[in-house]
Amino acid sequence: MLLSETAASIKNMEIRGAGRIARAAVEALADYAGSLDTSDPDTFRMEMRKAADILTGTRPTAVSLPNAVRYVMRALDSFESVEAARDEVLRRAAEFVDHSEHAIEQIAAIGARHISDGDVLMTHCNSEAALGCILEAHRQGKDIEVYATEVRPRGQGLITIRTLNDAGIRTNYIVDSAVRYFINDVDLVIVGADAIAVNGAVVNKIGTAQIAHSANETRTNVIVAAETYKFAPRTILGELIEIEERDPSEVLPREEAEKLPFVRVRNPTFDVTPAEYIDLIVTEQGAIPPELAYTVIKDYLGWKIEDLR
Ligand code: RUB
Numbered sequence: 001m002l003l004s005e006t007a008a009s010i011k012n013m014e015i016r017g018a019g020r021i022a023r024a025a026v027e028a029l030a031d032y033a034g035s036l037d038t039s040d041p042d043t044f045r046m047e048m049r050k051a052a053d054i055l056t057g058t059r060p061t062a063v064s065l066p067n068a069v070r071y072v073m074r075a076l077d078s079f080e081s082v083e084a085a086r087d088e089v090l091r092r093a094a095e096f097v098d099h100s101e102h103a104i105e106q107i108a109a110i111g112a113r114h115i116s117d118g119d120v121l122m123t124h125c126n127s128e129a130a131l132g133c134i135l136e137a138h139r140q141g142k143d144i145e146v147y148a149t150e151v152r153p154r155g156q157g158l159i160t161i162r163t164l165n166d167a168g169i170r171t172n173y174i175v176d177s178a179v180r181y182f183i184n185d186v187d188l189v190i191v192g193a194d195a196i197a198v199n200g201a202v203v204n205k206i207g208t209a210q211i212a213h214s215a216n217e218t219r220t221n222v223i224v225a226a227e228t229y230k231f232a233p234r235t236i237l238g239e240l241i242e243i244e245e246r247d248p249s250e251v252l253p254r255e256e257a258e259k260l261p262f263v264r265v266r267n268p269t270f271d272v273t274p275a276e277y278i279d280l281i282v283t284e285q286g287a288i289p290p291e292l293a294y295t296v297i298k299d300y301l302g303w304k305i306e307d308l309r
Contacts, residue, residue, distance in 0.1 A: 002031040003051050010058040010065075013154065018194045018230055019104065019128055022068035023097050025055040029072050030093035033086050044082045048073065048089070060242040061203060061270045063195035063232040068096050071229075103227040103284035108132030111190065111225050111282040112140060119187040122147040122179070122215075125205035126156040127192025129225035131163055133282065134190065138169050145170040147182055151205060153250040153267065176207050183214040193226035193281075197235040198297060200275030200290025202226075203243070206268050212277035221279045224290075228283050231296050233303040244269040 006028035009015040015024045032051045038044055052073050056066045075088035111133025115121065119137075121144060123130050137144055146164055148171055151157040157173065164171040174182060189211055195203040202208070202224050215222050232241055248257060248265035257265055275290035285300055297303050 001035070002028045003054065007054050007058050010055070016156070017126060017128060018062035018064040018192065019100055019227060021059065021062050022064035022229065023100050025058075025065055026068050026072050026093040026096045028055060029069060030090045033089040036082075036086070039082050041079070041082055041085070044085060045076050048076060059244055061194050061244045062230075063203075063241065064227070064229050067229040067233075068100075071096055100227060100229070103229075104129055104132050106284040107225050107227065107282050108136040110284075110287055111223065112136035112142075114223055114280065114282070114287070115142060115144060115188065115190075117142045118144075120145045120147070120185055122149075122183070122186045122189045122211065123160060124149045124157075124176075124189075124191050124208055124211055125151050126159040126163075127204075127225065129227065129282075130190045130192045131160065133223070133225050134164070134169070135167055138167055145172070147172045147174055147186060149174055149176050149179065149207065149211075151207070152176055156205070176210075179207075179211050180214045183211075183218050183220060186215070186218075186220050189215045189220060189222045191222070191224055193224050193230045194270055195232045195241045196224070196226055196230055196281065196290075196293055196296075197232055197241060197272075198294050199235070200278065200281070200293040202273045202275075202278055202281070202290070203241050203270050204273065206271050209271040209273045209277075212273040216277045222273075222277060224278055224281045226281060226283060228285060228296055228300055231293060231301060233297050233301060234308055236294070236297060236303065236305055237308055241272075243271070 006024050052069045056069050072092045075092050079085035107129050115137035148160045149157050161171050161173050193202045193204050212222050246267045246269050251267050252265045278290045280287050
């Protein structure tokens with residue numbers, strides 16, 4: 001069944017990256033709605049809620065996931081028949097996927113304007129939104145070079161350098177700890193986001209905060225490329241974004257760790273970059289300074305404090 005397969009693939013990171021996770025989740029939700037053999041509204045609602053919980057419980061940090069699932073589940077707020085609710089789930093899921101794919105194209109077009117001919121860029125992890133901007137700048141004929149990090153422990157940098165290589169972009173592949181060494185050669189850092197808080201802080205792959213800190217020290221601009229569904233409404237209430245901590249064996253094989261009883265291996269997957277280290281957030285609605293994150297949540301996504309209580 002697509003629901004359990006998708007949930008497992010998100011958990012084990014076969015499906016990864018905040019945008020891809022969100023699209024896969026709504027597609028699984030739509031598939032599940034289509035497979036439910038009931039005409040009883042209560043059963044339909046209950047089963048759909050269970051499915052939504054399974055999907056949102058897979059990875060805790062990427063806010064795109066609950067935002068996307070909630071968008072589709074609004075089909076169940078009020079409905080006349082199971083058939084109508086099912087159609088609305090399918091319609092909303094397709095609409096989300098379409099919006100998401102279109103958003104990445106818009107971000108690429110807007111982000112590429114901030115990349116100049118001759119720029120040396122640095123990116124971290126594997127973000128389709130950030131890569132979209134880089135690929136678009138290259139497509140426009142701008143002569144660019146990229147530093148891409150390795151991204152311990154899961155090595156998402158390898159996916160990034162393959163994409164850059166396939167596009168024919170000059171790329172330097174570096175270990176994460178070489179960021180400070182090379183940052184003086186870099187004109188612009190461009191990364192994606194898993195979540196953006198109301199105060200403009202950006203949650204992204206572990207190591208992003210160190211890169212932004214180095215960039216700040218050398219006055220190198222930092223751009224975050226993120227669809228508006230990565231903004232986290234509940235942070236208006238001061239709620240913190242949960243940082244996923246994955247299995248220690250991703251960092252050190254279990255048999256090695258077992259020989260070191262006084263050592264605890266820690267494996268946080270994301271970190272938080274404060275707004276003051278970020279120059280611009282490029283969304284599909286336009287580029288904003290991080291301080292305007294609240295405006296996106298309130299005016300564009302339409303969240304009010306009273307809806308969130
Ligand atoms: C992925 C990661 C990406 C963001 C944005 O982490 O941190 O930078 O999710 O990606 P993981 P996108 O590999 O642990 O999922 O722009 O593709 O949504």
